Amino acid sequence: MQELEKIAVLGGGSWATALVKILSENKADVRWWLRNPDDVHHLQQYGHNPRYLSGVRFDLNFVHPSSNLEETLKEADWVILAVPAAFVQEALAGLPADGFQGKTLVSAVKGMIPKENLLITDFLEQHFGVPADRQCVIAGPCHAEEVALEKQSYLTIGSHDLERAEKFCDLLRNRYVKANPLDDIDGVEYCAVIKNIIALACGIAHGLNYGDNFQAVMVSNSLEEIEHFLDALMPLHRDLKGSAYLGDLLVTAYSQFSRNRTFGNMIGRGYTVKSAQVEMNMVAEGYYAVKSIYELNQKYKVEMPITTAVYNILYEQVSPGVEIDILKEKFR
Numbered sequence: 001m002q003e004l005e006k007i008a009v010l011g012g013g014s015w016a017t018a019l020v021k022i023l024s025e026n027k028a029d030v031r032w033w034l035r036n037p038d039d040v041h042h043l044q045q046y047g048h049n050p051r052y053l054s055g056v057r058f059d060l061n062f063v064h065p066s067s068n069l070e071e072t073l074k075e076a077d078w079v080i081l082a083v084p085a086a087f088v089q090e091a092l093a094g095l096p097a098d099g100f101q102g103k104t105l106v107s108a109v110k111g112m113i114p115k116e117n118l119l120i121t122d123f124l125e126q127h128f129g130v131p132a133d134r135q136c137v138i139a140g141p142c143h144a145e146e147v148a149l150e151k152q153s154y155l156t157i158g159s160h161d162l163e164r165a166e167k168f169c170d171l172l173r174n175r176y177v178k179a180n181p182l183d184d185i186d187g188v189e190y191c192a193v194i195k196n197i198i199a200l201a202c203g204i205a206h207g208l209n210y211g212d213n214f215q216a217v218m219v220s221n222s223l224e225e226i227e228h229f230l231d232a233l234m235p236l237h238r239d240l241k242g243s244a245y246l247g248d249l250l251v252t253a254y255s256q257f258s259r260n261r262t263f264g265n266m267i268g269r270g271y272t273v274k275s276a277q278v279e280m281n282m283v284a285e286g287y288y289a290v291k292s293i294y295e296l297n298q299k300y301k302v303e304m305p306i307t308t309a310v311y312n313i314l315y316e317q318v319s320p321g322v323e324i325d326i327l328k329e330k331f332r
């Protein structure tokens with residue numbers, strides 16, 4: 001009998017839960033790390049995550065929840081990181097520098113390590129010595145909530161090693177998930193970070209009562225911002241119309257499930273950052289991402305009006321109305 005692939009999934013939120021569903025239904029041996037021991041206990045007893053996507057049931061023959069990170073990683077060939085970027089360092093704090101040796105790391109995170117302003121793949125390489133060709137990222141427009149409902153979804157697996165990416169695609173493919181490999185790993189990773197900022201801006205505008213007409217112009221203008229930033233950091237002929245770029249931007253900017261748009265909408269309606277965060281129970285990566293991209297861009301000096309506006313609103317206490325007025329005059 002063929003041995004099952006051993007996959008460790010790190011994180012207890014919606015995306016980790018959705019990925020565990022996909023992988024375990026494909027009969028992989030999934031070791032699932034959640035930081036909260038009560039959630040682990042609940043999963044072991046009732047077979048579902050009490051906090052996120054709680055309607056998804058797991059077959060505990062294939063899913064092994066634990067709050068012990070080293071135990072979870074022990075025999076895994078693949079490790080999927082699905083913790084919000086701001087908490088990645090804290091989650092991995094107890095691990096030795098060679099804790100991922102011999103494993104393939106797959107980042108499902110769409111954010112950057114704050115302060116260091118590093119992509120997750122760069123962080124894993126610099127802090128844990130995981131070579132670039134042993135890493136993949138999960139990109140594409142895919143909300144965990146729709147995976148839970150088994151709605152048709154598309155994922156792109158970015159990697160410098162396309163054979164490895166193709167293997168991982170195979171672990172994901174099912175009746176409602178299509179997956180394709182792509183070699184522009186840094187491009188899709190940065191694009192996933194910036195689209196969260198754009199969705200936050202769309203939410204802010206919506207909260208200020210701007211309509212679909214304005215949002216469409218915001219999203220079209222944002223493509224230029226993304227393209228210029230990517231070209232400044234890593235020039236490459238890439239097709240931004242692809243679903244891993246434009247598709248991901250659109251789903252986050254328009255979907256009712258979007259954390260970033262929801263967060264922005266609250267800010268536009270006058271919530272403080274703190275109160276919006278408390279109300280959400282979920283993490284809007286764009287809040288942290290805008291600081292990283294803004295700071296990083298001090299070196300590259302790309303014109304990024306939407307990023308600047310969101311940064312000024314969230315970190316410089318400029319009124320959302322003032323910043324959106326500035327954008328209104330700039331957009332074409």
Ligand SMILES: NC(=O)c1ccc[n+]([C@@H]2O[C@H](COP(=O)([O-])OP(=O)(O)OC[C@H]3O[C@@H](n4cnc5c(N)ncnc54)[C@H](O)[C@@H]3O)[C@@H](O)[C@H]2O)c1
Pocket residue numbers: 011012013014015016052082083084085087090108109110111142143144145259281282283284285
């Ligand atoms: N949800 C999606 O549809 C989706 C899709 C693709 C990628 N992602 C990415 O997956 C990553 C995980 O996001 P998510 O959507 O699963 O999260 P979520 O918003 O559903 O849940 C929040 C997660 O953050 C954790 N958390 C909150 N406060 C914390 C703290 N102080 N310390 C440590 N952990 C804390 C919670 O335990 C929970 O696991 C993000 O980078 C996100 O961009 C999410």
Ligand SMILES: O=P(O)(O)OC[C@H](O)CO
Pocket residue numbers: 110140141142143196199248251252253255257258259260261284
């Ligand atoms: O749309 P958000 O803000 O919930 O982010 C989730 C994913 O990035 C969608 O692909």
